[in-house]
Amino acid sequence: MxxxxxxxxxxxxxxxNERFFKLTQERFTELLADFADPDHLSDRLLAAERRNLRIYGFGIKGFTLSMVETAIEVTEERVPAHVIEKILAAGREMHAHPxxxxxxxxxxxxxxxxxxxxxxxxxxxxxxxxxxxxxxxxxxxxxxxxxxxxxxxxxxxxxxxxxxxxxxxxxxxxxxxxxxxxxxxxxxxxxxxxxxxxxxxxxxxxxxxxxxxxxxxxxxxxxxxxxxxxxxxxxxxxxxxxx
Missing domain, CATH: 3.40.50.1000 (HAD superfamily/HAD-like)
Structure with a gap:
């Protein structure tokens, strides 16, 4: 036919596309280095993304919110405000990337x-x-x-x-x-x-x-x-x- x-x-x-997600996740790992080792953090972030797909869908917004949620979880709600701000800034930068x-x-x-x-x-x-x-x-x-x-x-x-x-x-x-x-x-x-x-x-x-x-x-x-x-x-x- x-x-x-x-x-x-x-x-x-x-x-x-995915390259920018990987680069942002590396920055996220550096920001949370004092609270979780990279492999554990990656697993927790992936679990958050999987949970949130049905709520936020695919894309940068859902990824950014999943990073924030993971940061709160792995620090047992002790994540500093300036770290949250840097995570949000990283999400905004992804939206602005050529x-x-x-x-x-x-x-x-x-x-x-x-x-x-x-x-x-x-x-x-x-x-x-x-x-x-x-x-x-x-x-x-x-x-x-x-x-x-x-x-x-x-x-x-x-x-x-x-x-x-x-x-x-x-x-x-x-x-x-x-x-x-x-x-x-x-x-x-x-x-x-x-x-x-x-x-x-x-x-x-x-x-x-x-x-x-x-x-x-x-x-x-x-x-x-x-x-x-x-x-x-x-x-x-x-x-x-x-x-």
Whole structure:
């Protein structure tokens, strides 16, 4: 079946994201060095993030509040006010950090945009995701933008039906197996996994290596060649007609 729609993840697929979380967590560890060893602190922070996902969702705000909560817990409510202020300041700095697009992203999107329906599908804080998209300069290359609270099978069924011809004629490209790849494949679409060197522990999942519609690429610049290969194998045109 001919592909007509491409869905792209944003964070750590189109631009850097997790690196800034890791750097902020290192600062957090230094601030709490007198109260907890790094491994214990990391475990407590991850537990707080996991608890808070259903309340605050994904993104910088939830991460910042989880750091504050963890600081209160590990110090048994003795954390100094100036430490809390530094944690909040670190969160504000994350919001203000420039957006750095990853290699091969712009040229790949520009090459594919004339021939496919291009959908950005990202989860997280609405304000922050809109800010990053605007700063990236990539927004004009997409036919639709979906900022969702989570990525599930139902999410991909809805988005690929609303903007395209359904999951069977769609492909999701992203760096998270748990959010971008596994549920997209379960919805009936292709899942193209492009790993990033850094990943959040809560996004871990096993590769669905036996899935017929799964592919792993080294970087997004390999995507046009992979799409051409699909066209060659199916006997159809590598790129569908322009819409």
């Amino acid at each position: 001919e592909l007509t729609t491409l869905g792209f993840d944003a964070d750590d697929t189109l631009w850097e 957006v750095e697009t990853l290699p091969h992203v712009r040229e790949t999107l520009e090459q594919l945009a004339p021939s496919y329906r291009m959908i950005l599908i990202t989860k997280g804080d609405l304000f922050d995701q809109e800010r990053k998209l605007a700063a990236s300069g990539l927004g004009e290359l997409f036919d639709g933008i979906e900022i969702v609270s989570d990525k599930t099978v139902k999410t991909y069924e809805r988005v690929f039906s609303d903007y395209g011809d359904g999951p069977a004629q769609a492909m999701m490209i992203g760096n998270s197996l748990k959010s971008d790849i596994v549920p997209a494949i379960e919805a009936g679409s292709w899942g193209v996994y492009i790993p990033h060197e850094l990943s959040w522990d809560l996004e871990h999942a096993d590769e669905p290596a036996d899935a017929e519609r799964f592919q792993r690429l080294k970087h997004v610049g390999e995507l046009p060649g992979f799409l051409r290969g699909l066209g060659d194998r199916s006997g159809r045109a590598a790129v569908p007609p322009q819409f």
